[in-house]
Amino acid sequence: MLSPNQIVEMMMEKDAFSSWMGINIEKIELGSSVISCEVKEEMLNGFQILHGGISYSLSDSALAFASNSYGNKCVSIETSISHTRPAKLGDILIATCKEIHRGRSIGIYEVSIKNQDDKLISIFKGTVNISLEEW
Secondary structure, eight states: OOOHHHHHHHHHHTOHHHHHHTOEEEEEETTEEEEEEEOOGGGBOTTSSBOHHHHHHHHHHHHHHHHHTTSEEEEEEEEEEEEOSOOOTTOEEEEEEEEEEEOSSEEEEEEEEEOTTOOEEEEEEEEEEEEEEEO
16 A cells, blocks of 8 residues: 555656646645645736636645545545635745545545745635545
């Protein structure tokens, strides 16, 4: 059986988008993950703040790493995000994913993104389908 860290390493090897975002894996445990990235110029929208799709993508990656950490392949089936404050160029975003519920076929997770000053940027909720297929 693979460890949670080995699973995430395998996922990152083929994840061009997470690599483009410059995601750093800070901590992986069963059902949880902490990842981070720095806000780059190409991540800004017309208001010169972080594009909402980036915070969504960072949250989605944190969800993927946490839910897949058990060794079964998981894919999201429903997600939502609430943005609470803007992030700016140079901010460091830290996404923390926690497992709320895990059954045989469904998992529910919450991701909070904070900046380097511990200010809440967004809250994301994701539901995944847990397959029988293993990594």
